[in-house]
Amino acid sequence: MITAPAVLQPPASIGVALETDKSLAGLTSIKIGGPADYFATVTHPHQLLRLVRWARGVKLPYLILGGGSNVLISDAGVRGLVIHNRCRAIRIDPAPCCVFPLDERPFLFAESGAALAGAARTSINQGLSGLEWAVSVPGTVGGAVINNAGAHGGEVKDSLWDVMLLGDADEVQTVRASDLAYRYRHSRLKRGESIQGGFGPVVLSANFRLSPGSGEEIRAKAQGFLEHRRRTQPVEPSLGSTFTNPPGDYAGRLIDAAGLRGHRVGGIEVSRTHANFLANAGGVGGACAADVLTMMALIQARVYERFGVELEAEIQRVGEWTQ
Ligand SMILES: Cc1cc2nc3c(=O)[nH]c(=O)nc-3n(C[C@H](O)[C@H](O)[C@H](O)COP(=O)(O)OP(=O)(O)OC[C@H]3O[C@@H](n4cnc5c(N)ncnc54)[C@H](O)[C@@H]3O)c2cc1C
Structure with a gap:
């Protein structure tokens, strides 16, 4: 048997x-x-x-x-x-002044499963500046650290101080942000465009260094970012920007100029609100990953044909693919 x-x-x-x-x-x-x-x-x-x-x-x-x-x-x-x-604790820690006697800026400590936008809101409510740009960015602190998330001219690397990692050799280590090789939507922790499960490092928590400021100004700035996002981004399920912006241009502008705004493949549509977003208007069961991949290949081919620009994926493909 x-x-x-x-x-x-x-x-x-x-x-x-x-x-x-x-x-x-x-x-x-x-x-x-x-x-x-x-x-x-x-x-x-x-x-x-x-x-x-x-x-x-x-x-x-x-x-x-x-x-x-x-x-x-x-x-x-x-x-x-x-x-x-879903490890989601967030707290504001006073600066350890024995280590930084001349710099009393506080830290925001966040576990890696905390919402990045929640970390931003906590800092804003405390009158601390540095994470306002993140108030409308979805996802967790861990994902943001991996991808150097950014918006409205700010990025993770601007205020991240250090991260606690479980390294490849099973050791817990504290790594300074300056050692993570940050650049546009990239860090040395990011594992590439298409990934399977593996045995790589895990972000456990992060410390951001913030600056005290005027509570009113900080709140007004964050509110402006939220309103801008409501005006310019679709509400349908998506992964945000599908492609990174090529140097000196915007992926959304190129996709639009290639005549693809509103184009459909299966249950996926190039958003009419923001052409770099691919919207799954049907929710769960509305579109499949193969539709997204077909649409991405079509966009890349059309933009290259029209403008000679090779768009690179910002989103990561995960799991087992036959395509
Ligand atoms: C509507 C919308 C708007 C968006 N706007 C922006 C924007 O303005 N700016 C921007 O930068 N991004 C934006 N994004 C993309 C996305 O929000 C960011 O990339 C975000 O930082 C991803 O975080 P996450 O927790 O969702 O990561 P996930 O998608 O869950 O994971 C991303 C990668 O990080 C790895 N990872 C996650 N957590 C850990 C961890 N603790 N340790 C090790 N590896 C980990 C995962 O394995 C995966 O490889 C947007 C997305 C949407 C849907």
Whole structure:
């Protein structure tokens, strides 16, 4: 008699039970994605740390899912373990003046599963400047650290001080932001355009260095950013900007000028509000990852044909692909 292989489970002491064959579509901002072989939600950094160490020990490849706002998960899904990061604590820490006697700017500490916009709101409410640009950016602090998220002229690298990581060799380390090789939507922690589960480093938490300022001015600035976003971005499920802006131009302008605004492939449409956004108007089940990929290839070909510009994906493809 053939018996089914035993389903993997981490030790009970970690306090996390694995689910199997879990659909990921509802956990992404575009509402697309097949199942994860194994899936767990963590709410405390100790769980995250122990679960990753266990997965490494049993050689089960893992992938951290934050807000799912920059990942296109394949229709076939992800082999291995997807860890949904809900470690969300945020606090303002006074500057450790024994280390920085001449600089009393406070820190904002955030666990990596905290909403970046929540970190921005916390700082704004405390009259601290440095994260106003992030008030309307979806996703988690971990995803933002990986991708050097930015908007309205600000970026993670401008105020990030250091991050706590679980490194490749299983050690917890503090890494200064200046050692993360930051550039436009990139850091040395980012694993490329198309990724499977693996055994890479995990961001556990981050410290941002902020500056005290005028509460009224800080609030007004953030409010202006929110209103600008409401006017210029679609409300339908999407992954935000699909392509990075080429030097000196805007991907959205090129896509529009190539005549693709409103173009449809399956359930995916080039947004009429912002042509660099691909909208899944149908929500979960409305469009599939293959539609997005076909649309991206079409846009890249058309923009190259018309303007000789090679658009590069900002979003990351995740999981198992046949295309
Ligand atoms: C409507 C909309 C508007 C947007 N506007 C902007 C914008 O203005 N500026 C901008 O920069 N981006 C924007 N984005 C894209 C997205 O919000 C950012 O890229 C965001 O930082 C992604 O964070 P996340 O938590 O959703 O990451 P995810 O999509 O969950 O993951 C992204 C990558 O980071 C990895 N990762 C996540 N957390 C960790 C961790 N703790 N440790 C190790 N690896 C990790 C994942 O494995 C994956 O490889 C927008 C998206 C949407 C939907």
